[in-house]
Amino acid sequence: MVSSQKTGSFLAAPAVTYMVIFFVAPSLLLFSYSFWTASSFRIVPDFVLTNYLSSMKSLLFLKVTLNALFIGLVTATISVLLSLPIAYYLTYVTRSKVIFYLILVTWFSSYLVRIYAWRTLLGTNGLLNVALLQLGIIATPVEAFLFSPFAVGITLVHIYLPFAILMVISAMSEIKKELIEASRDLGTSPLGAFVRVVAPNAAQGLIGAFMLTFILAASDYVTPQMVGGSSGQTTGLLIADQFRKTGNWPLGAAQAFIMFALSILVYVIITALARASGLTRPRKSILRQEK
Amino acid sequence: MILRVTVYLIMAFLLVPLALIVLFSFNESPSFTFPITGYSIRWYAQIFSDPQLASALWKSFWIATLTAIITFILGAAASLAWLRLGRNGRTVLEVLCITPIALPGLFLGVSLLVLASQVGVQLSMITIVISHVVLALPMLMIAMRARLVLFDPNLEEASRDLGASQVLTFRRVTLPLIAPTLISCAVLSFALSFDEFVVTAFVSGTETTLPMYIWSMMRRTVTPLINAISTLAMVFTIAIISIALAIAAMKRATNLSSRNAA
Numbered sequence: 001m002v003s004s005q006k007t008g009s010f011l012a013a014p015a016v017t018y019m020v021i022f023f024v025a026p027s028l029l030l031f032s033y034s035f036w037t038a039s040s041f042r043i044v045p046d047f048v049l050t051n052y053l054s055s056m057k058s059l060l061f062l063k064v065t066l067n068a069l070f071i072g073l074v075t076a077t078i079s080v081l082l083s084l085p086i087a088y089y090l091t092y093v094t095r096s097k098v099i100f101y102l103i104l105v106t107w108f109s110s111y112l113v114r115i116y117a118w119r120t121l122l123g124t125n126g127l128l129n130v131a132l133l134q135l136g137i138i139a140t141p142v143e144a145f146l147f148s149p150f151a152v153g154i155t156l157v158h159i160y161l162p163f164a165i166l167m168v169i170s171a172m173s174e175i176k177k178e179l180i181e182a183s184r185d186l187g188t189s190p191l192g193a194f195v196r197v198v199a200p201n202a203a204q205g206l207i208g209a210f211m212l213t214f215i216l217a218a219s220d221y222v223t224p225q226m227v228g229g230s231s232g233q234t235t236g237l238l239i240a241d242q243f244r245k246t247g248n249w250p251l252g253a254a255q256a257f258i259m260f261a262l263s264i265l266v267y268v269i270i271t272a273l274a275r276a277s278g279l280t281r282p283r284k285s286i287l288r289q290e291k
Numbered sequence: 292m293i294l295r296v297t298v299y300l301i302m303a304f305l306l307v308p309l310a311l312i313v314l315f316s317f318n319e320s321p322s323f324t325f326p327i328t329g330y331s332i333r334w335y336a337q338i339f340s341d342p343q344l345a346s347a348l349w350k351s352f353w354i355a356t357l358t359a360i361i362t363f364i365l366g367a368a369a370s371l372a373w374l375r376l377g378r379n380g381r382t383v384l385e386v387l388c389i390t391p392i393a394l395p396g397l398f399l400g401v402s403l404l405v406l407a408s409q410v411g412v413q414l415s416m417i418t419i420v421i422s423h424v425v426l427a428l429p430m431l432m433i434a435m436r437a438r439l440v441l442f443d444p445n446l447e448e449a450s451r452d453l454g455a456s457q458v459l460t461f462r463r464v465t466l467p468l469i470a471p472t473l474i475s476c477a478v479l480s481f482a483l484s485f486d487e488f489v490v491t492a493f494v495s496g497t498e499t500t501l502p503m504y505i506w507s508m509m510r511r512t513v514t515p516l517i518n519a520i521s522t523l524a525m526v527f528t529i530a531i532i533s534i535a536l537a538i539a540a541m542k543r544a545t546n547l548s549s550r551n552a553a
Contacts, residue, residue, distance in 0.1 A: 008375030012384050015369035015428065019387040022425050026402035033405055085297045093294065099302060101536065106305045108482045108528050111489075112505050113521040117308040120315070120513060125322070127311065161305060170437075190294060212393060219395030222489065226509070236397050243401050243493060253405070256398055 034253035043249055051254030061238065061255065068234035069262065071149075072218025075156040079164035079213045080206060082157070087168040088194060092180055100169075107162035115226050118155040122146040122227070147229025155227050156217045164213045171205020172198060207274055211267050219259065235259050309525065316518035334519035344504060344520070351485050351501035354416055358423040358484035363477035365424070366431040370469055373439050374447075385436065392429040396489035399425060404493045414496025422490045427480030431473070438472045475535040482531040486524070 037046045055061045090100055121127050122145040129141040145151060175198060183193045199206070221236030235255060242252025319329035338344060369388060373381055391399060403422050407414055446468075450460040488502040495503060501524070508517055 004375045005377060005380070008372045008380060010372075011368045012372035012376065012380065013368075015365040015372075016384065016387055018365055018424070019391075019428070022403065022406075022421055023391050023399070024387070026406035027398075029409060030398075030402040030405050082301050085294055086301055089294055089298045099298070101532070102302060102306065104532050104536070105525075105529055106309065108479070108486065108532055109309060109525050110486045110502065110505070110521060110528070112502055112509060113312060113524065114308065116505075116509055116513075116517055116521065117312050119509075121308060121311065123513070158305065158308065161301075215393065215395055219397050220489075221397060236395070239397060239401065240492075243404060249401075249405065252401065256401060260398065 030253045031257060033250050034257050036250040036253075038248045038250050051251045052258065055251065055255050055258060061235070064233045064238055065235045065259070065262070067231070068218045068236060068259070069266070071152060071156065071220075071224065071234060072214040073266075074153055075160060075217035076164075076210045076214035078153070078157050079161045079217075080168065080210045082161055083164040083168040083209065084194070086165050087172050088198065090169055091172045092177055103162045103165050107166065111159060112222075114159050115155060115223050118151065118158065118227055119146065122151050122154075146227060147231070149228065149231045151227040152224050152232060155223050156220060159220075159223065160213050160217055163216070164209050167209035167212060168202070168206060171202040171209060174205070175201045203274060207270055210270065211263075214266060215263050218263070312518050313522045313525070316515055316522045318515055318518075321515055334515045335523075337516055338519055338523070343499070347499045347501045347504035350416060350498060354419050354423065354500060355481045355484040357420045358427055359477045359481040361420065361424050362427040362431055362480040363473065365428055366435060366476065367469075367473055369428075369432065370435045370439060370473065371465070373436070374442060374444065374465075385432070388432040389429050389436075391425055392433065396426070396487075400490040400493035403490070407494065414494055414498070416498055418494040418496070419491055419498065419500065420484075422494045423480075423484040423487055426487065426490060427483050430483065431476040431480060434472055434476050435469070438469065442468055471538050471541055475538040478531055478535040478538065482528055482535075485531075486528070 032045075033043070034051055035047045035049070037044050037048055037050065086099070086103075119126075123129070124141045124143050124146070126145065128145055129138070132138045133141065179197050179201075180193050183197050184190070188196060218234075219236045221234055221240045224232030224234050225237055226232070236259075239252045239255050239259070242248050242255070314327070316334055317330045317332065318327050319331040319333070369384060373384055376384065399422065403418070403425070404414075406412075407418055412418065446464050447460055450464045451457070455463065486502060487500075488506060491500055491503060492506075499507075501520075505517060505520060508514070508520075
C-alpha cells in the first residue's frame with residue numbers, strides 16, 4: 001500500500017508541478033500585482049489598496065460591473081431553464097444519441113463563429129430585418145436588434161447553452177430513472193415528476209451549472225463588445241483593456257479580483273436562497289445511483 | 292409531446308444560426324440576404340489563396356497537436372496516480388487539476404501574461420501551448436474522475452495474485468479500462484485548443500492563430516470569406532468530435548465483449 005502511494009505521488013508529480021507553475025503561481029502573482037503601483041509604464045512592487053479603492057469609487061466601474069453581473073445572471077438563468085427540458089429528455093426519455101452529439105458539436109464549434117453568426121443575423125441588413133421587411137411586419141430596418149442588451153443576451157445564451165446542458169445532464173444522470181417511473185406510475189404528471197423528484201435531487205448540480213454559466217457569461221468580454229455596442233461595456237472588457245491598451249496592470253489585476261470576489265458572493269447568495277427555499281436539503285444517498 | 296417539441300425548438304435555436312453560416316458561405320454575392328441568387332465556391336477558393344490564413348491555420352494545427360499530446364501525458368500520469376493515492380492525495384490532485392475550470396478564461400489569460408512578463412519570457416507559440424494545457428487538463432481530469440470512481444482496485448490486485456507481472460497487469464487490466472476515455476479527452480483537447488481565443492489573445496504576442504485571424508477579420512468587415520473559414524472549421528470540429536466519440540464507444544464495445552467472454 002505504501003509503495004503504491006509512492007508510485008502515486010511520483011505519477012501525480014508532473015501534473016501537480018505543471019498546475020502549480022502555470023496556474024497557482026500566476027494566480028498568486030496576479031493577486032500581488034493588485035497591490036502594486038504602475039507609474040509611467042513601469043510596474044513597481046508595493047503594498048497599496050489604491051487599485052481596489054479607486055475601482056470601487058469609480059462610477060464607470062460600478063456601472064459596467066453591474067452590467068456584467070446582470071448579463072451573467074440573465075444568461076445563466078435562461079441557459080439553465082432551457083437546459084432542463086433537453087437534459088430531462090436526453091436522460092430519461094430518448095435513447096437516441098443524435099441530440100447529444102449535436103450539442104457536443106455546437107459546444108466545440110467556434111466561439112467566434114457563433115458571435116459572428118449573430119452579428120450577421122441581427123444587423124441592419126441581417127436576416128431578421130430582411131425577413132421582417134419582406135413579411136411587411138416592419139417598414140424600415142430595425143437598427144436596435146444589434147448593439148443592444150437583447151443581442152448580448154441571445155448570443156451569450158447561444159454560446160453557453162450547450163455547456164449548461166452538458167452540466168445539467170451530468171447532474172440529472174445521478175438520479176435513478178426508477179424514481180421518476182415510480183412517481184409517474186403513481187399518477188404524477190411529467191412536470192410534477194420533474195418538480196417533485198428531479199429538481200430536489202439535482203439541485204446541487206443545477207446550482208453548479210448555474211454558477212459556471214454565470215462565471216463564463218459575466219466575464220465574457222468579447223461577445224458584449226462585438227454585439228452589444230454601448231451596452232456591451234462590462235468589467236471583463238475593462239480588465240482586458242487594462243492589460244492590452246492602457247497598461248495599468250495592477251489596476252486590472254485588482255478589478256479581476258473584485259470580479260472574482262463578486263462571483264463568490266453570488267454563489268453564497270444562490271446557495272443560501274436554495275437552502276432557504278428548501279430546494280437543497282441533505283438528502284440521503286438511497287435516492288442516488290449506487291456507485 | 293410538448294417536451295419533444297420544446298427540445299426540437301431549443302435545438303433549432305442552437306443549430307439554425309450555424310446552418311445559416313454554412314449556407315451563406317456558398318452564396319455567390321457577398322450579401323447576407325434571401326433569396327440567394329446563386330451558389331459558388333469562390334469564397335473557399337479565396338481561402339486557399341491567402342498565405343496569411345494558411346500560416347494561421349498551420350500554427351493552430353501545431354499548437355492543438357502539442358496541447359493534445361502534453362495534456363494526454365500529464366492526464367494519463369495523473370489518472371494512474373489518482374488510482375494509487377489516498378484520500379488526501381486525491382484531494383490535492385483534484386483541487387489543482389480541476390479548479391481552473393471554474394475560473395474565467397480572462398482571469399487565466401491575464402495571470403499567465405503577468406507571469407510571462409515577470410519571468411521575462413517572450414510570448415510565443417510555446418506560451419500559447421502552455422496556456423491551452425491549463426485549460427484542457429481540467430476538462431480531461433473531470434471526465435477521467437467520473438471513470439476512475441468506477442474503477443475497481445481489486446481488479447489490479449486479482450491480476451497480480453494470479454501471477455501477472457506489474458507490466459502485464461498494467462497492459463491487460465489498467466490500460467484497457469482508462470485508455471479510451473483518456474484518448475477521447477486528448478482528442479477533445481485538440482478541438483478545444485484549435486478554437487481557443489480568449490486566453491490566446493493575452494499570451495500570443497505577435498503570433499496569429501486561426502481564431503486570432505478570424506477575430507481580426509471579423510472586426511474589420513463582414514464577408515462570406517469568414518463564413519467559408521468558419522464552415523471549414525466546423526467540419527473539422529465535427530470530424531474531431533466524431534473521432535473522440537468513436538473511441539469512447541469502442542471502449543464500451545470492448546468492455547461488453549470481455550464481460551461476455553468471462
